Every structure is written in structure tokens, then in C-alpha cells.
Amino acid sequence: xNKELAIQKxxxxxxRVIITEEExxxxxxxxxxxxxxxxxxxxxxxxxILNGAYVFLSDLSRxxxxxxxxxxxxxxxxxxxxxxxGKVTVLMDVDRDLSNYHVIVVEDIVDTGxxxxxxxxxxxxxxxxxLKVVALxxxxxxxxxxxxxxxxLFTIPDFFVIGYGLDCDEYYRNLPYIAEYDSSK
Ligand code: IMP
Ligand code: MG
Numbered sequence: 001x002n003k004e005l006a007i008q009k010x011x012x013x014x015x016r017v018i019i020t021e022e023e024x025x026x027x028x029x030x031x032x033x034x035x036x037x038x039x040x041x042x043x044x045x046x047x048x049i050l051n052g053a054y055v056f057l058s059d060l061s062r063x064x065x066x067x068x069x070x071x072x073x074x075x076x077x078x079x080x081x082x083x084x085x086g087k088v089t090v091l092m093d094v095d096r097d098l099s100n101y102h103v104i105v106v107e108d109i110v111d112t113g114x115x116x117x118x119x120x121x122x123x124x125x126x127x128x129x130x131l132k133v134v135a136l137x138x139x140x141x142x143x144x145x146x147x148x149x150x151x152x153l154f155t156i157p158d159f160f161v162i163g164y165g166l167d168c169d170e171y172y173r174n175l176p177y178i179a180e181y182d183s184s185k
Contacts, residue, residue, distance in 0.1 A: 075115065
């Protein structure tokens with residue numbers, strides 16, 4: 001396939017923008033102000049789950065003006081059937097003692113809920129001062145396990161979405177908006 005055709009096919013999969021760059025910016029500004037107001041003066045650790053949440057963390061962390069630290073974690077969630085196993089394999093761990101922090105897990109999307117349910121169970125065992133989850137997106141129609149984030153910026157229907165950190169086979173993470181992915185082409 002020639003280069004132009006490959007790029008054309010890549011772009012054709014971006015079906016339509018469902019959340020614009022400006023809408024994301026406004027929602028993050030508001031979320032940052034809420035965090036500022038409720039955590040003021042307390043030690044905050046924002047934990048981003050890689051890879052999907054890297055863009056969201058980057059913007060959310062800069063919308064927060066009170067003292068805060070960032071850390072990264074990479075996990076693999078295993079499950080049998082429709083139930084979460086409650087066990088996650090940590091591929092890259094947080095390098096901080098959580099008992100010193102109010103932890104805010106920063107995630108791109110809550111889909112079945114398995115990843116966050118397992119991650120929260122694991123982090124709770126480390127006795128953080130408190131533990132909350134902020135997710136950019138939520139697809140409640142897809143939920144399989146009982147899990148809800150403390151704060152969701154956008155609730156969306158059951159679309160496969162790309163952009164702003166979210167990928168399809170590792171592509172499209174760098175789009176500045178959230179788009180529906182077209183799997184029909
Ligand atoms: P869960 O454990 O099923 O909630 O899965 C959450 C993970 O699945 C997210 O962190 C994403 O990496 C991925 N995911 C779920 N839905 C989408 C989507 O629509 N687009 C891209 N990635 C998704
Ligand atoms: Mg992810």
C-alpha cells in the first residue's frame with residue numbers, strides 16, 4: 001500500500017468527533033478546581049494508569065494548583081468469565097509509599113470496570129490516607145463488575161472511542177479530541 005493510501009485509510013477510521021478539544025479543556029478546568037477546593041493543603045498523589053491516561057493526567061495535573069505529586073502505574077487485569085478476579089499483575093509499580101498520600105487514580109475510561117475495581121483493591125491494601133478515582137470517560141452500558149468512579153467527566157454510549165490517550169491497536173492516542181472509531185471500513 002502506498003503512503004498516501006495508508007494515511008487516507010487511517011483517517012477514514014475516525015468516524016466523528018464526539019467530544020471536542022474545547023469541551024475536554026472546560027471539563028478538566030472544572031475538575032481541577034474541584035480537586036483544588038477539596039484537597040487544599042493535603043498531600044495529593046495522582047496515579048495515572050498507563051498508557052491510556054497519559055494525556056488526561058498531563059492536562060488534569062496542570063489544572064490543579066494546590067501541591068500535588070504524580071506517579072505512574074501499568075497493570076494487567078486477569079479475570080475468569082464475567083467476574084473480576086480481584087487480582088492484577090502490576091507491570092510497572094508506583095514508586096511512593098501510599099500511606100503518606102491522598103491518592104487520586106486518574107484513568108481514561110471505565111468500561112467493564114474490571115481494571116479499576118482490581119486496581120483500587122490493590123491500592124487500598126497499601127493504606128492510602130484516602131482513595132478516589134477520576135475517569136475522563138464512562139461507558140455505564142458496558143459495566144460487568146460493580147464499580148463506579150468518584151468523578152467522571154463525560155458519560156458516553158457504548159461506542160469504541162479513540163483519541164486523547166485512547167487507542168485502537170496503539171494508534172490514535174495523539175488525537176486532541178475524542179472520536180468514535182469506525183470499525184466497518
Ligand atoms: P475495563 O477494565 O473493561 O473497564 O477496561 C478499561 C480499559 O479498556 C481502559 O483503560 C482502556 O484502555 C480500554 N478501553 C475500554 N473502552 C475503550 C474504548 O472505547 N476505546 C479505547 N480503549 C478502551
Ligand atoms: Mg487504559
